[in-house]
Amino acid sequence: MEQTSEEFFHDFRQELLAGAEANGRFQLDEFMETIAAELVETGFTEGFELCHFRALRGVRVDGYWFNDEGALDLFIADFESRNELMSLTRTDVDAAFKRVANFFDASIDRNLADDLEVTSPEYGLAKQIDDRRGSFSSLNLILFSERTLSGAVQSLPDGEVAGVPTSYHVWDISRLQRQRSSRSHKEPLDLDFEQMFGQGIACLPAHLTTDAYQSYLMVMPADVLATLYGSFGARLLEQNVRTFLQARGNVNQGIRATILNDPGMFFAYNNGITATAQSVETEETDSGLAITKIVDLQIVNGGQTTASLFHTRKRDKADLSQIFVQMKLSVINSQQSEMVVPKISEYANTQNRVNAADFFSNHPFHVRMEGFSRRIWAPAQKGSPRETRWFYERARGQYADAQSKLTSAEQKRFKVEHPKPQMFTKTDLAKFENVWDEHPRWVNLGSQKNFARYAARIGAEWEKSSDGFNEFYFKRAVARGLIFRATERIVSAQPWYSGGYRANIVAYTLAVLGDIAKREKQSIDFLEIWKAQMVDSVLESTIAVVSKVVNDDIISPPHGISNISEWCKKEACWTRIQSRAEAIADILPKEFYDQLVSYEEQIATVRSAKQTQRIDNGIETQRKVLTVPANEWARIYQALLDREFLTPKEAGIFKVAMQIPVKVPTEKQCAVLLDVLDRGRTAGVLVEK
Incomplete structure (x- = not known):
């Protein structure tokens, strides 16, 4: 049964209170970070930086993000930790937008930065707005509210602030509920071509008469495509395509050259x-x-073409009027989309295969991590009688979906076994791993860009050998997560902490600890932390010492750099902090070094885990092959043979599989069979029955 807005509000409030306590954050920070994380995940905004500032003269801001298209997102909160769901009126909305618009206006026209403390986040934001004056393409003012928007507020027309085109967006509790409950866990993007461009887009139906699936061939004017990307940005791109663009940058120079020098041949x-x-x-x-309206348009291949058209028009003032792009549009109902869209995306991207773009939530790496998280019990914490699990959410909304069909008693048990603070997502995992693997700068780029780099790195490693991603890898990742979240709490509790740059301090603190241990040819004992399910007092006090030094370093950027968050994204920032690692090492407690484990111990643990995983992989490979009956292997064999797809050796192995269970293929033969199946599907030779 669907929740009422009041029920959703109370659940969301409890989630917020628990999250604030678990993460060592103020409730306002938790509120902003929670909603922002959902909007980043679904592409509504590219990123989010916390930045609380309010002045008596009607100026306020709570967060921001500068995106790659010259747009600025400014966020403001309507949050008082209310106990009951209340209505958000037009007057409230206008007042909130006025305050955040005043911040932008004051930064540009009234030198607001001159009145602010130079080490504060608000100084960095105000100064950067001033430095970028004249280069903003658009301003997005976004209100996060714990209330529900009054039905009397029908529209929020675009306007202008300090000469910059401005759009207004309200994310209230009802809109958040709609997004979470939508099947695809994102807000659909509805496009009306007649309203936007004065006419529909010519199309040619390319489907048989079927209710389940429709397909159209379209010739899209490049100007239309660039305008859509300019208006909706990453929301237009299916998630793995956003990941690809985050990893590779936005402009393909070959596409740009064709637009500028040979537009007539673009098609x-x-x-x-x-x-x-x-x-x-x-x-x-x-x-x-002609197609006049599209509900939830998602580009699953061609994101780079789309972005390049937009950027070349914007930066090079290119004329796109003579350029057209062919588009294959598949209409998939929401019931099928979770299974079908990733496959369309996967097969569409095979011509330009990039690990980051392939790194779907159903990539074998994520599936394996999910398997570990559902199977492995974490040891009970000291004083607790119960073991628990760490819930890995490889696809957005899985934690909520897992509870949706349970009775209230079953839900209670589920939450005891899988506490919300022990749920972690793909982007969390990327943060936990990259800080320890000497990539703290990536973590500071924001969750999506950091995930893109992690995806490319892990995707390449998986292709070489998947054995390294084993039970030890999972337990170590959880231990790293425990340390990461403990460091967030420790930093927040320090007397010197002023409320800004926590994410930056945490990333560099842990990277420094890893670097110091590496210099000693040793490592943090992650397995011991996994066993204890907590960070002990020695490591806590060590983290407190290192974080103070890191904070003092990052709030003193080189001359000419005003935004500390931007400084933390630069390789030079990490290089400078690294250069101080030796001095930091001298002030750490002796007990910290006593707890480290030698490289030899670590290598032995890793080697043993790889061997176990190799055995598990072999068993799993044989299991998959043996679940397919002999007559099905015979059908597949004939289909591949007809297309001359098999080598003689592969054909021989198929003949063994066709005799299951009288004959059973070996582990190596099973691996060949599954590889042939995968290649056959990717090449379009095999179609799923």
Whole structure:
């Protein structure tokens, strides 16, 4: 049964209180970070930096993000930790937007930065706004509210602040509930081409008469595509395509050269775009069928083409009027989308295969991590009688979905076994891992860009050998997560902590600890932390010492750099902190070094875990092959043979599989069979029955 807004509000409030306590954050910070994380995940905004500032003269801001398209997102909160769900009126909305607009206006026109403390986040933001004056393409003012927007507020028309085109967005409790409860866990993007461009887009139906699936071939004017990207940015791109662009940058120089030098040949040279939608509306025109509306357009291949068209038009003032892009649009209903869209995306990207772009939530790495998280019990903490699990959310909303069909008693048991503070996502995992693997700068780039780099790194390692991703890897990741979250709490509790740059301090503190241990040819004993399920007092006091030095370092950036968060994203920041590691090492307690484990011990643990995983992989490979009956292997064999897809050796192995259970393929033969199946599907030779 669907929750009422009041029920959702009370659940959200309890989640917020628990999260604030677990993360050592103020409730306002937890509120902003929780909603922002959801919007980053779904592409509504590219990132989020906390920055609380309010002045008596009606100026306020609570967060920001500068995106790559010259747009600035400024966030403001409507949050008082209310006990009951209340209504958000038009007057409230206008007042909030006025305050955050005043911050932007004062930064540009009234030298606000001159009145602020130079080490504060608000100084860095105000100064950067002033430094970028004249270069903003747009301003997005975004209100996060714990209230529900009054039905009397029908629209929020665009406006202008300090000469910059401005749009207004309200994320109230009802909109957040709609996003969480939508099947795809994101807010659908609805496009009305007639309203936006004065006419529909010509199309050619490319499907048989079926209710389940429709497909259209379209010739998209490049100007339309660039305008859509300019208006909606990353929301237009399916998640793995956003990951790909985050990893690779936005402009493909080959595409740019064609736009500028040979626009008439663009259609011939470019592979085009593959996209999906939940539904479309069409109408017959004098020149044939046209699509007038699309619900939830998502580009699953061709994100780089789209971004390059936008950037080349913006930066090079390119004329796109003579450029057209072919687009294949598949209409997939929401019931099928979770299974079908990743496959369309995977197969569409095979011509330009990039690990980061392939790193779907159903990539074998994530599936394996999920398997460990559902199977492995974490040891009971001291004083607790119960073991628990760490819930890895490889796909957005899994934690909530796992409880949705349970009775209240079953839900209670689920939460005891899988406490909310022990739920972690793909982007959390990327943070936990990258700080220890000497990539703290990546973590400071924001969750999506950090995940993109982690995806590329792990994807490449998985291709070489998947054996390294084993039970030890999972337990070590959880231990790293425990230390990461403990460090957040420790930093927040320090007397010197002023409320800013916590994420930056945490990333560099842990990277320094890893670096110091590495210089000693030793490592933090992650398995011991896994066993204890907590960080002991020795490590806590060590973290407190290192974090103070890191804080003092980052709040003194080189001359000419005003925004400390931006300084923390630069390699030079990490290089400078690293250069001080030796001096930091001298002031750490002796007990810290006593707890480290030698490289030899670590290598032995890793080697043993790899061997166990190799055995598990072999068993799993054989299990998968043996679940397919002999007659099905015979059908697949014939289909591949007809297309001349098999080598003689592979054909021989298929003949063994066709005799299951009389004959059983060996472990190596099973691996070959599964590899052939995968290649056959990717090449389109095999179609799922």
